[in-house]
Amino acid sequence: LNFHFFKNGFSALFHGAPNMDSLIAVGSGASLVYGLVAIVMIAVAKDVDTIHSWMHDLYFESAAMILTLVSLGKLLEARAKNKAADAVRSLATLTPKFATVLRDGAEKSIPVEDISVGDLLLIRAGELIPVDGEVVSGDGTVDESALTGESMPVEKAEGSPVRAACVLTSGAVTVKATGVGEDTSLARIIRLLEDAAASKAPIARIADKVSAVFVPAVMAVSALTLILWLILMGDGEKAIRSAIAVLVISCPCALGLAT
Numbered sequence: 001l002n003f004h005f006f007k008n009g010f011s012a013l014f015h016g017a018p019n020m021d022s023l024i025a026v027g028s029g030a031s032l033v034y035g036l037v038a039i040v041m042i043a044v045a046k047d048v049d050t051i052h053s054w055m056h057d058l059y060f061e062s063a064a065m066i067l068t069l070v071s072l073g074k075l076l077e078a079r080a081k082n083k084a085a086d087a088v089r090s091l092a093t094l095t096p097k098f099a100t101v102l103r104d105g106a107e108k109s110i111p112v113e114d115i116s117v118g119d120l121l122l123i124r125a126g127e128l129i130p131v132d133g134e135v136v137s138g139d140g141t142v143d144e145s146a147l148t149g150e151s152m153p154v155e156k157a158e159g160s161p162v163r164a165a166c167v168l169t170s171g172a173v174t175v176k177a178t179g180v181g182e183d184t185s186l187a188r189i190i191r192l193l194e195d196a197a198a199s200k201a202p203i204a205r206i207a208d209k210v211s212a213v214f215v216p217a218v219m220a221v222s223a224l225t226l227i228l229w230l231i232l233m234g235d236g237e238k239a240i241r242s243a244i245a246v247l248v249i250s251c252p253c254a255l256g257l258a259t
Contacts, residue, residue, distance in 0.1 A: 002067040018215035020207065023250060026219065028066045030247045031059035034240075057241065062248050084197040091190050094146055094165035099130040102174065119177045123168045132179030135160045140171020147185060222246040 009025030012018055038057040045051045098109050102120040112130045115121070123129055125140065141153035144166045153169050156162060162175055164184040181187065222243045229239030 002071060005067065005070065013215070018212060020211045023211065023215045023218060024066060024070055026215075027247045027250060028063040030244045031063035031066070034244045035060045035063070059244075059248060066248075081197050084193055088190050088193045088197070091146075091165070091186060091193070094128065094186060096128045096130050100124075113181065115177055115180050117177055117180055121175045121177060122172070123162075123175055124172045125168055125170050127168055129162050129164055129166045129168060129175065131164050131175070131177045132184045133162055133175040133177045135162060135173045136176045138171060138173035140173050141169050143167040143169050147189070218247065218250040222250075 005021050006025045006029065009019070009021035009023070013022040013026070035058045038054045038059075041054045042051050045054065096112060099112050099115060100122045101108050101110050101115065102122055107122060115131055120136065121131065121133065123140075129142070135156050135158055137158060139155070139157040142156050142162060143153050144163065145151050146165045146167075147163055156168075156171075156173060162173075163186070164179075165186040179185070182191075225246050226239050226243035229242050230236065233239065
């Protein structure tokens with residue numbers, strides 16, 4: 001289920017561009033490997049003290065917890081993106097399919113996509129406004145909550161601006177189209193939501209930049225720990241244990257940066 005962390009992490013590491021997945025893969029991988037080594041040492045141990053010593057080095061729960069927390073973060077991120085996508089789909093349904101246009105003194109019902117800038121549209125009470133425009137005659141109240149969140153209807157009269165996706169709750173107005181299709185406020189909001197859902201947040205880009213330095217630094221500290229323990233203590237088992245502890249402990253730090 002979480003193999004992609006190892007695949008992406010080690011791939012980035014081998015290409016010289018380590019990221020958060022690299023540190024997660026190294027830390028959880030080290031925990032898993034050392035836990036397996038501990039099981040082997042317990043199996044071949046001949047005295048109780050050695051068995052008890054290695055029993056404290058079963059780091060499987062560390063590997064599982066690291067991957068669980070990261071997966072939880074990914075799940076929350078996916079839910080946020082799905083909500084953004086739902087918002088886009090909801091907004092896209094707010095534009096009517098047809099509108100009444102005044103041409104040559106007559107009313108004509110045409111598809112919204114055929115409306116041009118400068119066209120005069122007749123909007124009656126209860127109808128959705130299909131384009132951005134300006135009221136040239138008539139008056140009424142408009143529910144703009146779909147765009148602004150304001151629940152109280154807004155009075156509109158000659159010269160007042162109106163926006164696509166808003167509802168004329170009372171009265172009747174003639175509107176001159178000033179923004180149609182992709183040039184409406186609604187279309188711009190939809191594009192912003194789509195861009196936000198498809199791109200990384202600024203803090204996420206900063207975390208990636210930090211990880212490019214943080215990952216090699218952690219691995220260097222781990223290697224230095226191994227060397228110093230070997231030189232100063234001469235104990236290979238404790239040296240390896242300490243070096244792996246550095247990798248395991250660094251993962252929560254990476255999770256903090258990612259959060």
